[in-house]
Amino acid sequence: MVRTTKGMLGGIIARRPIAATGALGWLFTIDHKRIGILYGVTAFILFLVGGIEALLIRLQLSSANADLISPELYNQLFTMHGTTMIFMVIMPMSAAFFNFIVPLMIGARDVAFPRLNAFSYWTFLFGAILMNVSFLAGGAPAVGWFAYSPLTSIQFSIGSGVDFWILGLQVLGIASLAAGFNFIVTIVNMRAPGMSMMRLPIFIWMTLVVNFLIILAFPIITVALILLLFDRQFGTTFFEVTSGGDPLLWQHLFWAFGHPEVYILILPAMGIVSEVIPVFSKKPIFGYSTMVLAGILIGFMGWGVWSHHMFTVGLGPTANAAFSLTTMFIAVPTGIKIFNWLGTMWGGSISFTTPMLFAIGFIAMFTIGGMSGVMHAVAPSDFQQSDTYFIVAHIHYVLFGGALFGVFSGIYYWWPKITGKILNEMLGKISFWLFFIGMNLTFFPMHFVGLDGMPRRIYTYSEGMGWDLWNAVSTVGVFVISLGILVFIQNVLHTSRKGKQAGPDPWDGRTLEWSISSPPPEYNFVEIPNVEGRDAFWIQKYSEGLDGKPTRIVEETTPIKTHSDHHDIHLPSPSYYPVLVALGVTLIAVGLLSHLFFSVFGGVLAFVSVLGWALEPPTAPAEDGDHRAGAY
Amino acid sequence: MVRLPSLRICCIVSFLVVAVLLVACNPSSPQSTFDAAGPVAREQLRLFWIIFWAAMIVFALVMSIMIYSMIRFRRRSSDDIPKQVHGNTALEVVWTVAPIILLIGIGIITVRTLFALDQPPSSDPLRVEIWAHQWWFEAAYPDYSITTANEIYIPVNRDVSVKLMSNDVLHSFWVPKLAGKTDVVPGRVNQQWFRADEEGVFFGQCAEFCGTAHALMKLQVIAVPEPEFNLWLDQQRLPAIIPTDFASTGAAVFNTKGCIVCHSVGGPDSNEIRESRSQSFLAGQMVSHAPNLTHFGSRNVFAGAILKVNEENLKKWLKDPEDLKPGNRMSSLAGAFNDPILQLTNSDIDALAAYLLSLK
Numbered sequence: 001m002v003r004t005t006k007g008m009l010g011g012i013i014a015r016r017p018i019a020a021t022g023a024l025g026w027l028f029t030i031d032h033k034r035i036g037i038l039y040g041v042t043a044f045i046l047f048l049v050g051g052i053e054a055l056l057i058r059l060q061l062s063s064a065n066a067d068l069i070s071p072e073l074y075n076q077l078f079t080m081h082g083t084t085m086i087f088m089v090i091m092p093m094s095a096a097f098f099n100f101i102v103p104l105m106i107g108a109r110d111v112a113f114p115r116l117n118a119f120s121y122w123t124f125l126f127g128a129i130l131m132n133v134s135f136l137a138g139g140a141p142a143v144g145w146f147a148y149s150p151l152t153s154i155q156f157s158i159g160s161g162v163d164f165w166i167l168g169l170q171v172l173g174i175a176s177l178a179a180g181f182n183f184i185v186t187i188v189n190m191r192a193p194g195m196s197m198m199r200l201p202i203f204i205w206m207t208l209v210v211n212f213l214i215i216l217a218f219p220i221i222t223v224a225l226i227l228l229l230f231d232r233q234f235g236t237t238f239f240e241v242t243s244g245g246d247p248l249l250w251q252h253l254f255w256a257f258g259h260p261e262v263y264i265l266i267l268p269a270m271g272i273v274s275e276v277i278p279v280f281s282k283k284p285i286f287g288y289s290t291m292v293l294a295g296i297l298i299g300f301m302g303w304g305v306w307s308h309h310m311f312t313v314g315l316g317p318t319a320n321a322a323f324s325l326t327t328m329f330i331a332v333p334t335g336i337k338i339f340n341w342l343g344t345m346w347g348g349s350i351s352f353t354t355p356m357l358f359a360i361g362f363i364a365m366f367t368i369g370g371m372s373g374v375m376h377a378v379a380p381s382d383f384q385q386s387d388t389y390f391i392v393a394h395i396h397y398v399l400f401g402g403a404l405f406g407v408f409s410g411i412y413y414w415w416p417k418i419t420g421k422i423l424n425e426m427l428g429k430i431s432f433w434l435f436f437i438g439m440n441l442t443f444f445p446m447h448f449v450g451l452d453g454m455p456r457r458i459y460t461y462s463e464g465m466g467w468d469l470w471n472a473v474s475t476v477g478v479f480v481i482s483l484g485i486l487v488f489i490q491n492v493l494h495t496s497r498k499g500k501q502a503g504p505d506p507w508d509g510r511t512l513e514w515s516i517s518s519p520p521p522e523y524n525f526v527e528i529p530n531v532e533g534r535d536a537f538w539i540q541k542y543s544e545g546l547d548g549k550p551t552r553i554v555e556e557t558t559p560i561k562t563h564s565d566h567h568d569i570h571l572p573s574p575s576y577y578p579v580l581v582a583l584g585v586t587l588i589a590v591g592l593l594s595h596l597f598f599s600v601f602g603g604v605l606a607f608v609s610v611l612g613w614a615l616e617p618p619t620a621p622a623e624d625g626d627h628r629a630g631a632y
Numbered sequence: 633m634v635r636l637p638s639l640r641i642c643c644i645v646s647f648l649v650v651a652v653l654l655v656a657c658n659p660s661s662p663q664s665t666f667d668a669a670g671p672v673a674r675e676q677l678r679l680f681w682i683i684f685w686a687a688m689i690v691f692a693l694v695m696s697i698m699i700y701s702m703i704r705f706r707r708r709s710s711d712d713i714p715k716q717v718h719g720n721t722a723l724e725v726v727w728t729v730a731p732i733i734l735l736i737g738i739g740i741i742t743v744r745t746l747f748a749l750d751q752p753p754s755s756d757p758l759r760v761e762i763w764a765h766q767w768w769f770e771a772a773y774p775d776y777s778i779t780t781a782n783e784i785y786i787p788v789n790r791d792v793s794v795k796l797m798s799n800d801v802l803h804s805f806w807v808p809k810l811a812g813k814t815d816v817v818p819g820r821v822n823q824q825w826f827r828a829d830e831e832g833v834f835f836g837q838c839a840e841f842c843g844t845a846h847a848l849m850k851l852q853v854i855a856v857p858e859p860e861f862n863l864w865l866d867q868q869r870l871p872a873i874i875p876t877d878f879a880s881t882g883a884a885v886f887n888t889k890g891c892i893v894c895h896s897v898g899g900p901d902s903n904e905i906r907e908s909r910s911q912s913f914l915a916g917q918m919v920s921h922a923p924n925l926t927h928f929g930s931r932n933v934f935a936g937a938i939l940k941v942n943e944e945n946l947k948k949w950l951k952d953p954e955d956l957k958p959g960n961r962m963s964s965l966a967g968a969f970n971d972p973i974l975q976l977t978n979s980d981i982d983a984l985a986a987y988l989l990s991l992k
Contacts, residue, residue: 151801241819287719313815314822317746339727345701371687383812387839453663453808455839458847466661548715
């Protein structure tokens, strides 16, 4: 592959170093690692935004009849908290890892469509900004992240909040769809020689499943959002009862998307944990094939359970029975995964590093979330639990104790690969325990108040309901979590200044990303590796005896091949167009919210940029010295 | 090797954990699902406990294996590399099949309970029609021509079948001690039934987010013995009291300041009245269907069951409803709170309060 980029093309790259420095370098980059970092940093900032929203919500609920924020603002805050955490934090955090890690793990130099990848990021960023601008433009949406019709109709939500929500989500959806196709093609087509499907690390498998879910689920929400937009802006009546529409149509469409979305959120974390646990147990993943199969099964079964979000809407006992059963049986592949993680730890040599603590915390917390999940699957029991704080507890055990713990496990695990420096373990462990204690303090009492009859999404409650104590405890818990986040930030700052160099393979890793230097060079692999089995890097380091006991093949870490003369490695050049197309697409949405001029301008910009995208040469023209910046 | 915590300590710890779990929930909460007062809520609670214990056992199993592994298999030296076990088919079959069997069991009782609770056992239940509005519950007794608001009287030990309807947005009807919730969906008629085995006031509130004042949309179900219920029925069916003295001044204020546009005082509301007011609202007019006040003075609570009916509360409410219940329709639509000409004076408020309280 390297040798094919010869002759003139090779010569051009040789004379033109890719703009790697400065803001412009980041703006036009199409390097999957840089895009991954952009995704991660942006998502973390939005995590803080969503976290502050949560903090305000908890302060308002800390005592009965609290008068801190108005009901209107409260309703905006919980709507934006949910929307932010789901679409602008957990999904892009996962995307950060897909971006940075997937090509490294499968032995590739980049994703299949690097420019599309950059487009995904910028579209995500602009979509997130658009959504949050609503706070300043007359009020954020106040209809819940699920935006049930008919509350979203023009009669009941007069301001532009809902329109911001619709268009923001559409823009974010475009980003997710583009990324989804990109990663599927990358995983299917860009694997290194020998990296057969059943040799892929579990994280890659989960990424593949997730991205199939994304490309199949997002079209549904796209359609639903278009129907809603038409109802609001052009007077159609898809959800309008008086004209023969049906508000339940929205619920079916939303959850037909929304339930697969739940797995879009959790499967990447499961993938991360499936990488972390083997490394820190020094054992391969237990039951690889079942793990893969269970992940695929969860992906499939996730499509047949959406109405368990609608047990109380009156679908009747037959439909409720059917969806109860399908939902319960998702517990089977999920259980398999949990037992296989335990099987991986069993008989291992477990070191309790921060990523491992988060991974173990994930198992425990996710199991609790799974258990309450089965409780909701039992429809008659759910009639009492639905729309109460019991559900709030459940989703936070799954999404905070599950997805987010998985993400933080990944952050601590891959930080040395991404930055070259290892995060401080002491601070890491402190932040883990603050997270762990804080999240249990916050969310466990919600089980109690939920069963004691506290509904969700209420901005106030009166004294004498018996909810005061546990709500106060929950609020204290949020401060403990906040402290954990501050310690994490401190850790990042400390590490960037004084952190110790990680070296290529600080954890004795098993997968290919640990076979190259940290941070990886722009071209990732000097030579595309030849994969000879699962745990592709481990088997280069260890040979397994007949008794299953591994021995190190070489005493010292193999010196990483550095390529002083990597000019013959073909890498695509940066491009102006991804960010311009993303801007154009976002402006189309902005125009629908303000003045149609912006839509027209955005449309023209997007169209012209797509043409430029299609017609620009694969690599930059030759340039010398001072003309670099203008010569992509 | 480090000594593992003894079995006894583990048992004590697990016992304590479960004890905390059980004590933490508070059956004395007015909306506690643990204090079932009727067969529907009781069956739902029974099912909850079955799954709760099943879940506790599974959770204890998973955590024991996990904690045991963490202690027993912690890394002791850095060059300690364990045997590379890749899997065990027999084990994996076990932990696939065992949950399936458990879930089949839970599935069977789930489906049976679902169908068993679907319809009331009695062929002659008390029929109540609930209209959920932004942000209050209206109750109509179609067999007795009664319309009331925020509180539902029922006789004990009789099945009650409620029809649930909405003209505006989604709501959810939920009285935890009597039954789980059922959503109220515009364009549909949903049904729920329950029965109270004991006398009492059972609290409920809207459980589906329905806009600004969602938190303040409550209701009470008041279960009384049959004779007392019949007395209530008789009293509610009386024609509206003709106001005298100061109350008649209030009646005049009621008409001239426009209260009458949305509130009825002359008997139950018909579906036509409800429908036409709702349509006017949807069409953007300053009208909305509002609680029927024919027998307002006989009620315990008002304003979405957040305020007790008494003179002080009523005056506060008439003075500044937005302060007590932000977002409510009256303060945004009623002429008395939006049109300077119709604004209520203090003496208007006194007279109105006297009038409304006289409507026994």
